[in-house]
Amino acid sequence: MFDSLVSTADAHPESPFRLIKPQNNRPVVLPPNTTEPAFQAALEDLRGEIGAEWVKVNDIDLVDGDYHAVPLSHDSYHILEQDDLVPSAVCWPENTEGVSRVVKWANKHSVPIWPISIGRNLGYGGSAPRVRGSVIVDLGRRMNRVLDVSEKNATCLIEPGVQYLSLYEHLQKTGLGDRLWIDVPDLPGGSVMGNALDRGVGYTPHGGIRPFMATFPKEEDLATAVDALRPLMLQKVIGNVPCLRLGLQDATMYHKKTEFPLRERGLVDRKKSQKIIDNLGTGAWVFYAALYGPDEITQPKFDLIKKSLSVVPGAKFYERKDVSPESYLHDYAKFTAGIPTWRELDRMEYIPNASHLFFAPISAIDGEDAVRQAKMCRERMEEYGFDYLGTFFIGHREMHHVISFMYDKTDLDMKRRALACIRALIDDAAMIGVGEYRTHLALQDQVAGTYNWNDNAVMRLNEKLKDAMDPNGILQPGRSGIWPKVYRGQGWELRGEEKVSDPKKREMDVL
Ligand SMILES: Cc1cc2nc3c(=O)[nH]c(=O)nc-3n(C[C@H](O)[C@H](O)[C@H](O)COP(=O)(O)OP(=O)(O)OC[C@H]3O[C@@H](n4cnc5c(N)ncnc54)[C@H](O)[C@@H]3O)c2cc1C
Incomplete structure (x- = not known):
């Protein structure tokens, strides 16, 4: 240890x-x-x-x-x-x-x-x-108790160190697990509080279930699929937070990168790889969702969804009984029922020494918007030597478009390219009026700088509040790009050209 x-x-x-x-x-x-x-x-x-x-x-x-x-x-x-x-x-x-x-x-x-x-x-x-x-x-190591669970209100009072996994285990132990569910994200080792404070997302609407998956055969089907999904989300036919994932992104859970036909600079040859992806049954895009409630309600909903999404030629629909035991759909069924799984960690086998960096812009639930973003990301990422691995998490009014940069953290050149690529993408997105919902520490200044309407009115307000509430600037200086006055204008902001984050160290390195 x-x-x-x-x-x-x-x-x-x-x-x-x-x-x-x-x-x-x-x-x-x-x-x-x-x-x-x-x-x-x-x-x-x-x-x-x-x-x-x-x-x-x-x-x-x-x-x-x-x-x-x-x-x-x-x-x-x-x-x-x-x-x-x-x-x-x-x-x-x-x-x-x-x-x-x-x-x-x-x-x-x-x-x-x-x-x-x-x-x-x-x-x-x-x-x-x-x-x-x-x-x-x-705050987590010693403060990790579930203080109260109210079955009546379906709420809990917890300390910061309560992980999704430990909250789940608590519900099982106390016998509440058959009546109360938790809203688990992809992996259950994070805390409920930390995830909420960093605006994370889970998959359930807090609500009995029936997961299914739909596949769309061509990458060009994205626009039609998203447009068909919009009314289903707005009308709450689908009540959870479903996701629409690139087939290749789904395949990273089952395959190592080297198993795909590759083209120049190690990028996956999409056309030649499609067979592998199709064999997994995921198509070019795969949609995962869950319906909640008694069969009398979910069956007509499922019929309506199938009818709506069949506007995409070749769309196929699967329930758990239709897929192999290895299918991710079984894991999806678990966490849409509040049961944590570790399945997402299988992605870490895709490349050696794998690390993730996420680029997470917001999109309207609009086919044109989704295609524009996917194209923008793919082109930029390929320019920097990365495969586009995107998933749209679909809310009732917007989509979190979470793009995973998989990089080998022992490869300095790859790390630099990943960072430079996201920097370019933040600017690209800002040019078309798109912002991110969450970002890495090293990128928070740049993202905050894109929310600059009306002569940076939001940042001016944030700084005023920061200085009033934290006059000595000791609480998380630089979090979300907000710097207290003692740090401002001294070179702490990271805009892209800096090699290290500390301005003093930068000066010393130059000397
Ligand atoms: C493969 C993979 C899959 C992932 N899937 C998801 C997903 O499905 N959904 C999702 O949302 N995220 C996902 N993540 C991102 C991340 O792992 C989770 O969001 C995780 O739960 C956050 O970690 P934590 O709870 O330990 O937060 P922490 O690291 O403890 O906190 C996050 C930040 O919040 C602030 N903070 C935390 N606690 C406090 C506190 N008590 N007081 C004040 N500030 C605080 C701090 O600034 C801290 O840096 C994924 C990551 C990976 C690598």
Whole structure:
């Protein structure tokens, strides 16, 4: 195990990394504008506030681990240098009183702090802070209780460290699981709170079920399929958050990249690969959805959906009884019924040392809009040497278009290309009036800069609020591109050309 600088879910028996014990021989990255003695004195003070064993200096070697052993020492899916977004220390308060002590301590010593619940925000920065040398406040490790579940109101009161998996297990243990479901996302190891605070998405409408899948044979079917889905969503015929996924993206769960016919620069040859994708039964696009309620209600709905989507020539429909035991549809059935699964982790086999970085623009539920975005992303990604792997998560009024960049994190050139490509895509999207719903720490300044209507009215308001509520600028400086006044105009914003995030380090590197 990584000493204790590993997330709450450490020691998972499936993780080969749990037995690794990194050495403590890396120099600590100090918070900005402090000296080693001042920092040591501040940490001593913090130990006095919450107990010496609950404060650890981050001096361990950086080991990326895996989903089951997420380090708190850095962003394990690093897109900048591995040692760029690193904290100076991690602390674990026990309760709200302890959190209050930590915040007062940070104000007293002007040390930036970065709260996390579990630290599995993988693809968006993981557990890492935006400002190097911040102190991570891990709220999940000691505050991880389900405080209350109200069966009557179908609500729960939980502490930050409650994972989807642990909430599910709690419901099973207390016998409430047959009446109450949770809204699980693709993977259940994150916290309910962290996912909500970073605007994450699950799949259920909180509601009895019947999952199905529909496949569309050609990539050009996207527009017709989306237009046919719009009324079904607006009229709430489909009540959950269904997804429309590129066949190749679905195939990454079953195949390694090298199993596909490849063309120049290692891109998948789509035409030649279609046979493999078709053999999986996913078509060029595959649609997963679930219907909730008694058969008397769901059967006519399913008939209507089939009729509506059959406007796409060659559309096929499958229920669980129609597909092989390996089909993802069985996993989809589980998590649309609130049952967590680890199936998404199979994607990590697609390329060696796989990491994800997500580009997540919003689209209207409109065929033309969806095609425009898919084309824009595909062209840009291929220019930078990446396959377009997109999924549309369909809400009642909009779609989250989540595009997965799969990169080998040991390949520096690939990392740089991934980052540069997303930077280009953020600008491309802004040009057509499209913004992102969520983004990686390294890209938050750029995305915030695209919401610039009326001479940056939103940012001016955000900054005013930030300065009023956090006058010393200690709470997550730089989160969502919002910088407190003590950091503003000093080169902390990342716009693209910077090699490292810390302006002081940048100057030193140049010298
Ligand atoms: C293969 C894969 C599939 C994924 N699928 C999905 C998916 O289906 N849906 C989805 O939404 N995401 C998905 N993700 C993204 C991510 O893994 C999840 O959203 C995860 O649940 C977030 O991690 P966490 O709960 O541990 O949050 P954390 O890392 O603990 O927190 C995320 C951020 O929220 C803030 N925060 C957290 N807790 C607090 C707090 N108590 N107080 C103040 N601020 C706080 C912090 O800024 C923190 O950096 C996926 C990622 C991967 C790699």
